[in-house]
Amino acid sequence: MxxxxxxxxxPGEARNRARQRRKWAxxxxxxxxxxxxxxxxSGLENGEGNFLVGxxxxxxxxxxxxxxxxxxxxxxxxxxxxxGFTQIDDYQMRQNLIGYAGGCIAAVAGYPIWAVLAMxxxxxxxxAFGIFVIAFAATMLTFLAVKLRx
Amino acid sequence: MKNRLKVLRAExxxxxAELAGRLDVSRQAVNAIETxxxxxxxxxxxxxSRVFDMPIETIFLEExx
Numbered sequence: 653m654x655x656x657x658x659x660x661x662x663p664g665e666a667r668n669r670a671r672q673r674r675k676w677a678x679x680x681x682x683x684x685x686x687x688x689x690x691x692x693x694s695g696l697e698n699g700e701g702n703f704l705v706g707x708x709x710x711x712x713x714x715x716x717x718x719x720x721x722x723x724x725x726x727x728x729x730x731x732x733x734x735x736g737f738t739q740i741d742d743y744q745m746r747q748n749l750i751g752y753a754g755g756c757i758a759a760v761a762g763y764p765i766w767a768v769l770a771m772x773x774x775x776x777x778x779x780a781f782g783i784f785v786i787a788f789a790a791t792m793l794t795f796l797a798v799k800l801r802x
Numbered sequence: 803m804k805n806r807l808k809v810l811r812a813e814x815x816x817x818x819a820e821l822a823g824r825l826d827v828s829r830q831a832v833n834a835i836e837t838x839x840x841x842x843x844x845x846x847x848x849x850x851s852r853v854f855d856m857p858i859e860t861i862f863l864e865e866x867x
Contacts, residue, residue, distance in 0.1 A: 662820050663823065664822065664823025664824035741826075742827075742831070742846060743827065743831035
């Protein structure tokens, strides 16, 4: 008597495996989008500096490329996550929203804290890239903490 | 909120993955509900009620103060 995951009497397990496959497909697609954006960026940027560490003052790119890259970033950081929200259950949605809340709180609290510390001569002045890094890192860390807590 | 999800699942010899598939949620969501770390939405509670063919109030129990 087979009651294993392939048993026809266990339709839920089959649906759960299909759900897992969709999740991995989404993660692989998101990774590919990131790889394509990185490759395009490195191919289209001119001048000196490093986009990944926020040295953009001396970097340039053609206007058409800038618009295309802006659209790509909008897709990667706004469209893809919002669409991802429609594919998950309310438990996963809660974990994701807590992660985003962590990032938002870090940015809102981080800027004034960083600014006054800079006024006191303790740290360099705040930068837009620095705030982005704080928000992004806090989002990831908060999400991981919520995931690990279960 | 307490619930009898684990007992009802065991009575039917269903794994967490089996119940998750029947409810169209992740296995992690089922585990979180069973361990009391997550209260399901009203919609999911109704779906759980349908899957077990039992009234919601016999599955989810209000905790005494």
